[in-house]
Amino acid sequence: MPAASARTSPLSSARRSLLLFAALIGLGACARPPAPPEDLLAPTEEQMRIRNLQTRVFDVSDRQLAMRGVITALQDLGFIIERANEPLGLVTAARFAEPRYFDVVGISVTVRPRGAGQVAIRANAIFNNEPITEPEVYQNFFATLERSLFIEGN
Amino acid sequence: MPTTTPSSRQRRANARPRALRGPGLLLGAALFATGCATAPRTTPRELFQLAPESAAHKATQTRHFETRDSDELLSASAAVLQDLGFQVTESDRDLGFLRAAKERSAREYGQEIRRGIVAFLTTLLSAFGGGNAVVVLPVDLHQQINASLIAQPSREREGSHEVRIVFYRLVWKGDGSSGDTRIPPGEQRMLMIRDAEIYQRFFGRLQKSVFLESEKL
Numbered sequence: 001m002p003a004a005s006a007r008t009s010p011l012s013s014a015r016r017s018l019l020l021f022a023a024l025i026g027l028g029a030c031a032r033p034p035a036p037p038e039d040l041l042a043p044t045e046e047q048m049r050i051r052n053l054q055t056r057v058f059d060v061s062d063r064q065l066a067m068r069g070v071i072t073a074l075q076d077l078g079f080i081i082e083r084a085n086e087p088l089g090l091v092t093a094a095r096f097a098e099p100r101y102f103d104v105v106g107i108s109v110t111v112r113p114r115g116a117g118q119v120a121i122r123a124n125a126i127f128n129n130e131p132i133t134e135p136e137v138y139q140n141f142f143a144t145l146e147r148s149l150f151i152e153g154n
Numbered sequence: 155m156p157t158t159t160p161s162s163r164q165r166r167a168n169a170r171p172r173a174l175r176g177p178g179l180l181l182g183a184a185l186f187a188t189g190c191a192t193a194p195r196t197t198p199r200e201l202f203q204l205a206p207e208s209a210a211h212k213a214t215q216t217r218h219f220e221t222r223d224s225d226e227l228l229s230a231s232a233a234v235l236q237d238l239g240f241q242v243t244e245s246d247r248d249l250g251f252l253r254a255a256k257e258r259s260a261r262e263y264g265q266e267i268r269r270g271i272v273a274f275l276t277t278l279l280s281a282f283g284g285g286n287a288v289v290v291l292p293v294d295l296h297q298q299i300n301a302s303l304i305a306q307p308s309r310e311r312e313g314s315h316e317v318r319i320v321f322y323r324l325v326w327k328g329d330g331s332s333g334d335t336r337i338p339p340g341e342q343r344m345l346m347i348r349d350a351e352i353y354q355r356f357f358g359r360l361q362k363s364v365f366l367e368s369e370k371l
Contacts, residue, residue, distance in 0.1 A: 064248065064249075067249060068249065068306050071249065071251075071304055071306070072306070075212070075215075075304065075318055075320070076204060076208050076212060077202055077203075077204065077205075077208070078205065078208060078211065080300075080302045080320055080322060081251060081253075081302050081304060082253070082302070083244065083253075084246045084249045084251040084304075085246060086246055086247075086248030086249045087248070091249075096344050096346075097198075105201060125201075125202075127201070132201070134199060136199045137199065137201045137202055138202075140199075140200075140201060140202035140203045141201075141202040144202060144203070144204060
C-alpha cells in the first residue's frame with residue numbers, strides 16, 4: 001500500500017478502514033451465489049397440516065354431479081367461476097370482498113373419484129395470494145357444499 | 155485552498171446536541187423493529203358462509219329454460235353474449251361454462267364535471283393563498299365488463315335447464331395531481347353489477363333465441 005504523499009490529502013485512518021470495508025463488501029459480490037435450499041419445493045409443516053383440512057370424501061357416485069354441486073355452492077357464496085374443466089375435475093373461482101375491493105379470495109377445487117360410489121373433493125383456498133390455514137374456513141366451505149350436493153335430501 | 159479542514163468539519167458535526175443522538179437512534183430502531191413484531195394477518199373466519207343477500211342475488215342471476223338440449227342452450231347463450239358485444243374467452247361444454255369480456259370507455263359526465271370544479275376551486279385557492287394547491291382528481295377512464303355463465307340441468311324441474319350468469323366490471327382510473335404530487339394512472343377497482351335490468355335484458359334475448367330454436371324443431 002503506497003504511503004499517502006504530502007501533495008494529496010492524507011486519508012484519515014477511519015476513512016481508510018471504511019474504504020477497505022466497502023471494498024470487501026463489494027468483493028463479496030464475486031462469491032458464488034447461495035445454493036437454493038434442497039427442500040424448496042417440499043411441502044412445509046403448515047402445508048402438511050392443512051392438507052387433511054382441504055380434502056373431504058363425499059358419497060356421490062357421479063363425478064360430474066359432484067362438480068355441478070361445487071359450482072352451485074360457489075355461485076351461492078358469491079364467487080365468480082373463472083375456470084372449469086370437466087374431464088380433469090377442476091374448478092377455479094374467485095371473489096372480491098365487498099365493500100372493500102382490496103381483499104381477494106380465490107379457491108381451486110378438484111373432484112376425483114375415489115373407490116366405489118365416492119368422490120374426494122379438495123379445495124385450496126387463498127386470501128390475498130396467501131394460502132388459508134384456518135380450519136374453520138374449510139369447514140364452512142364443506143358445510144355449504146354438502147347442503148348444495150344433497151339438497152334433494154336423498 | 156479548502157475553507158474547512160477535517161478537524162473543523164468534525165467540530166461542526168459535533169455541534170448537534172449530543173443529548174438527543176443516542177436515545178433518538180434507539181427510538182428509531184425500536185419503531186423500525188415493531189414492524190417485524192406485528193402479528194401476521196389472519197383471514198376472516200366467516201369466509202365461505204352464505205350471506206343473507208345470497209338468495210336475492212341468485213334470483214336476479216338465474217332463469218329456467220324449458221329445453222332438454224344443453225349444447226344448444228350453451229351455444230345460444232354464447233350467441234346472446236356476442237350480440238351484446240362480448241368476446242367469449244373461455245368455455246367448457248360438459249359443465250356448461252362460459253366466460254366473456256368486453257372493454258369500453260368508462261368516462262362519465264358527473265366525474266368530469268366534478269374534476270373541473272375541484273380543479274377550478276383549488277386553482278383559485280392557490281392563486282390567493284400562494285403555493286400550489288391545485289388538485290386534479292383522477293377520473294374513471296376505461297372499464298372491462300365481464301360475464302361468467304353456467305348452464306346446468308335443473309334439479310328441481312325435470313327436463314329443463316337453469317342458467318346463472320354474473321356480470322362484473324373492472325374500472326381503471328386515469329392520472330391526476332395533488333399540488334406538486336403527481337397521481338399516476340392505473341388505479342383499479344372492481345364492482346359487481348347488481349342492476350336487475352341488465353340481467354333481464356340478457357335473459358330476454360336468450361329466451362327469444364331459445365324459443366326460436368325450439369320452434370324450428
